[in-house]
Amino acid sequence: MTETSSRQTTDLPPAWEPATVEAELYQRWVDAGYFGADPHSEKPAFCIVIPPPNVTGSLHMGHALEHSLMDALTRRRRMQGHETLWLPGMDHAGIATQNVVERELAGEGRSRHDLGREEFVERVWEWKAQSGGQILNQMRRLGDGVDWSRERFTMDEVLSRAVLTIFKRLFEDGLIYRAERIINWCPRCHTALSDIEVEHTEDEGELISIRYGHGAASIVVATTRAETMLGDTAVAVHPDDERYQHLIGTEVELPLTGRMIPVVADEHVDPEFGTGAVKVTPAHDPNDFEIGQRHQLPALTIMDERAVITAHGPFEGLDRFEARPAVVAALREQGRIVAEKRPYLHAVGHCTRCGTVVEPRLSLQWFVKVAPLAKAAGDAVRDGRTTIHPPELAKRYFDWVDNMHDWCISRQLWWGHRIPVWYGPDDKVVCVGPDDEVPEGEGWHQDPDVLDTWFSSALFPFSTLGWPDETADLARFYPNHLLVTGYDILFFWVARMMMFGLYAMDGAQPFDHVYLHGLVRDPSGKKMSKSRGNVIDPLDWLDRFGADATRFTLARGANPGADMAISEEWAAGSRNFGNKLWNATRFALLQGATAAGELPSREELTDADRWILDLTDAVVSEVDRMFEDYQFAKLCDALYHFTWDELCDWYLEMAKVQMAEGGERAVATRAVLGHVFDRVLRLLHPLIPFVTERLWTTLTGGESLVVAEWPTATGQRADATAARRIAGVQKLVTEVRRFRSDQGVKPGQRVPARLSGVDAAGLTELASGIASLARIEAPGDGFTASASFEVALSGGTVHVELDLSGTVDVAAERKRLAKDLAAAEKELAGTEAKLGNPNFTDKAPAEVVAKIKARRDVAAADIERSTARLARLPKD
């Protein structure tokens, strides 16, 4: 052992202790400036903008997954020599954050109105400072290689300028308008919601049928929201419905109110459903609103913003859910209830933020006219400017952008970008851009509403780069190369970034690729939620298993677009893997491995050396390819399998034998070990940056893996003979171990053995390795073979004789042979049946037929061997 290696390895404790090292390594990377992007460099650019986490709390496992993948992709590109920018940021998350702070206030027995708008907003900023700090800290813990100098927040001054700029541009292009419409209203949040902020669930209700009017001039309608009848201004029937021809154009009496309302004919009514007659409440139902428009019906608002009845009469002041049974009771008293159907399951909309049942409400709101924007957003994916991975999810995207309704963007909240429109005397309306003068004077006031939070996040791919200014960053890093996000916000965010990006950047797409990951679920595949109590906190894993283990676990579960179930066992497994890598590299260092020198020529290497080098090469290209396809789960498995099974369980054991030979052999082995570990550490670095960094800098003396070169395959032709021989060694060793295990030979006990036919298999030079791995030793003078068997290899058959000192377990051996025999007989029967079928031999490709023939021959030989061995066994 050289002096250098012993000095190096004393640095490494016998187990990987993430907690003590991660923070220090991360700080070193930041200090070295590795994560900073230079827009003026000559390198090819790679830019990925973070899906900004909401400042509502701390990061959850979904974020940890997203960040692990983004960091892995970015680190690989950086190692490949790209100018990488991973831009961090956070989202003000309007309604969500306002709700959090309002809840906090409620705990103090206060509401936002007690504070007033200015003070409340101030309070939210305080919350943001605290929550944002937590998030940034978690990102450091995870090892996110983000450019901290470019950190952004959706309500930063620069990003707010972008909001004003695009609002004004859309306004002037007629793509933003204000209109009185039926919108989704949350009576708890007291704000309008866009369509996608409403979640429909199948709820239990009651469908009641009510008779309007009297006698021949009566008609029966059905409803699940009885209280809305107070605002009815018509009954509608289908124009061709013969049952109601006599009523069209007449009026019927609306119960409880005494108002006379017309019966109108409208195509929208389905004569097949219910009675074929519909009550029309233009102010409280979107369909009815449209019917009202077509027939110039008045819209009667009967509820306030809390969904409390305002219609004069006995129900005034009742909440909608109190009014409903009250109205039904009153109708029943008057004999107006014709039928009741309960339970009646129907889809009910809920506020995605608080779960309250949404109330359709007629109000004056701002909208984005999406048709032209959505068309462009669809086309960009259709013509391949932007690629969605996995492609199956593109269909969902098209379904949505092709059928999108106008987007209600005004929110009756205080936290967010205030709508930049001023109203003045004589109905004057002025949209104020970032550089415009704010109108002043008597009678001017700004719109009190703020914008939907997704309005500003839709600008993130370019507002973060300085738009609307023509910055160097914008020129260099737009379009972003990749967006990594969950499929659950495909509509909320991705589609809207596409719309606004294409619009603001003159048709240039916001990103070339979109990778959609799945949701992180609990061990049994259920969604994690606070109410279920099955939430796993990433911080807990970071503390107990380390960042590498957390990241590897998440990446290993990430199949494109598919959800994953995670559990502590997985995290522990990943931690074990890190520790395995740690000790394997430590072992290589103990052997004096170094990655500094050149590899010896192929002629000077053993079959084992050539085999592991070829395998390393194969893994390099395999992993590289899978990175290109975002096949994280598969590339993690490939690396796990290579490192643990091939490198540690086989090559390292063979290397021990080679090291024991000393001399040139040991020198060559050190070089091979150094080379292979150098490669595997580089490959693993994007996934598990900390442990690899620590090991690699020790192994190579290099500055940092963060800026080390990404490995590429040598293109050297794989040595098929070496591969075949090592496969032979593996089979032979495994067979001997299996035999020993069956025979109950203690694992540590060396057994005298004689191998014959070895030369035929070309295994002579590997004999000492085989002896070591199979724990056999050269036959001594008193050798008496008490057990023997054959192992069929591709180069021949090896006959193995073992001296078990007369302790052969005949029963165990007979059992094994019987099992082998049964398997071989089944195989023989199957293959012969196949080969006996002329259709198969005629139509199947020659190589397939040859393979089946080979299998049949092997099976036949196995049967022969097993039968002979069985016959040789003593009778008991």
Place this chain on the structure above:
RNA sequence: GGGCGUAUAGCUCAGCGGAAGAGCACUCGGUUUACACCCGAGCGGUCGCAGGUUCAAAUCCUGCUGCGCCCACCA
């Protein structure tokens, strides 16, 4: 009501036309000086059900059943 996806070992999932795989769990055996966060050996599946296409089907097609997700203004 539309659309999409999925059903493979006890669990979580790969495989998607030519010999059923991985990790974890489980059983047995281990003081094998890199690692017990380990090593070795093993157990475990008529690939949801029923048809069809094919020389050949877990893999393609049809139907059914279960589960999941997305979209939706049938009162």
